[in-house]
Amino acid sequence: xxxxxxxxxxxxxxxxxVFVGAFAVICHIGPxxxxxxIDVALATPLSDEVFEALGYRIFHERxxxxxxxxxxxxxxxxxxDVSGIPIKEIFRTSVIKRIRGSEIRVMGLxxxxxxxxRASRPQDIEDVQQLCRRLGKAIxxxxxxxxxxxxxxxxxxxxxxxxx
Amino acid sequence: MTLVQVLxxxxxxxxxxxxxxxxxxxTAYRLLSKLRELGFASETRKRGYFTLRSSVFQxxxxxxNLLPSLRAFKQARYFGRAYDDSDVNLARRLLKGFVTxxxxxxxxxxxxxxxxFFVYVEDAERQxxxxxxxxxxxxRKGRVAILPKEGDNFDNEIQRVxxxxxxxxxxSTLDAIAIELLYGDKLSIKGEFPIELVxxxxxxxxxxx
Numbered sequence: 001x002x003x004x005x006x007x008x009x010x011x012x013x014x015x016x017x018v019f020v021g022a023f024a025v026i027c028h029i030g031p032x033x034x035x036x037x038i039d040v041a042l043a044t045p046l047s048d049e050v051f052e053a054l055g056y057r058i059f060h061e062r063x064x065x066x067x068x069x070x071x072x073x074x075x076x077x078x079x080x081d082v083s084g085i086p087i088k089e090i091f092r093t094s095v096i097k098r099i100r101g102s103e104i105r106v107m108g109l110x111x112x113x114x115x116x117x118r119a120s121r122p123q124d125i126e127d128v129q130q131l132c133r134r135l136g137k138a139i140x141x142x143x144x145x146x147x148x149x150x151x152x153x154x155x156x157x158x159x160x161x162x163x164x
Numbered sequence: 165m166t167l168v169q170v171l172x173x174x175x176x177x178x179x180x181x182x183x184x185x186x187x188x189x190x191t192a193y194r195l196l197s198k199l200r201e202l203g204f205a206s207e208t209r210k211r212g213y214f215t216l217r218s219s220v221f222q223x224x225x226x227x228x229n230l231l232p233s234l235r236a237f238k239q240a241r242y243f244g245r246a247y248d249d250s251d252v253n254l255a256r257r258l259l260k261g262f263v264t265x266x267x268x269x270x271x272x273x274x275x276x277x278x279x280x281f282f283v284y285v286e287d288a289e290r291q292x293x294x295x296x297x298x299x300x301x302x303x304r305k306g307r308v309a310i311l312p313k314e315g316d317n318f319d320n321e322i323q324r325v326x327x328x329x330x331x332x333x334x335x336s337t338l339d340a341i342a343i344e345l346l347y348g349d350k351l352s353i354k355g356e357f358p359i360e361l362v363x364x365x366x367x368x369x370x371x372x373x
């Protein structure tokens with residue numbers, strides 16, 4: 001099960017998508033740890049029929065709807081916001097990354113950092129530290145200021161000053 | 165020392181945040197110094213700022229079980245050659261020891277892709293020489309890490325890997341949860357986790373599909 005090829009397929013099949021979460025972290029910093037699922041922001045919610053027509057499988061596990069690609073990769077869908085950042089902003093600030101010869105749309109570094117700081121689970125804290133260490137100097141602070149509160153922006157600047 | 169738990173999980177902290185809780189500046193600095201000594205806290209390059217391992221938020225009663233792992237992590241030596249998967253493949257052939265964290269957790273759970281090859285060895289100096297003879301350089305970024313054997317629990321492999329994941333914190337916390345979900349009956353010491361994190365791991369475990 002390869003996440004890169006699954007992402008390329010998802011991008012071609014669903015079209016208006018932005019990859020978020022741990023897969024977005026990998027797209028920004030390269031090989032790193034992640035679970036075997038992909039988080040996706042959708043511009044428009046898609047019906048089950050659309051997914052099924054594309055060969056995706058829909059299950060109900062423990063009362064929750066689960067969508068898997070034809071290869072079995074689990075997709076987690078976001079249709080309203082990602083950690084409080086509206087989907088519209090996720091799309092507006094997204095970036096193009098080249099994976100396996102194809103272009104896919106990935107959550108921008110700034111939105112990714114803000115979302116991870118807001119989530120603040122152990123894995124998010126580690127991701128923020130890694131992103132700041134490796135890409136802190138590439139952060140566009142005007143984008144951070146647009147998406148985050150003044151306090152969040154100040155905290156992120158502080159973190160970057162210590163890691164980048 | 166658990167006073168530090170009031171801070172909540174963040175990427176970085178300043179010692180002044182502890183002044184009030186600790187009762188004085190001096191006590192706050194002493195507390196930070198002790199946490200650094202135990203391996204829970206690390207200083208950053210700016211004075212007064214520090215990071216915390218997420219394992220510091222585990223209940224205090226569990227701390228004694230985490231200390232051997234933390235002591236080993238403090239003495240970890242990192243090695244790299246090509247700085248990719250080939251380093252891990254070569255190190256696997258060269259090193260004899262007890263594999264833990266990323267790679268062992270992945271073998272046990274298939275939950276998170278591994279990154280760094282951590283291995284406990286009997287003679288760190290000899291194993292470091294072996295790596296250097298094979299073209300590895302010691303540094304801070306390598307994907308191969310040798311750890312000195314510290315503490316017990318090496319007889320119960322799953323328990324030891326679990327405690328290492330728990331102590332390491334960050335993404336390894338998810339490995340600990342995955343191990344507990346799959347091998348809970350083999351664990352006599354267990355951590356405490358937020359229910360939403362446990363649900364996330366349970367939902368994402370590949371064997372559940």
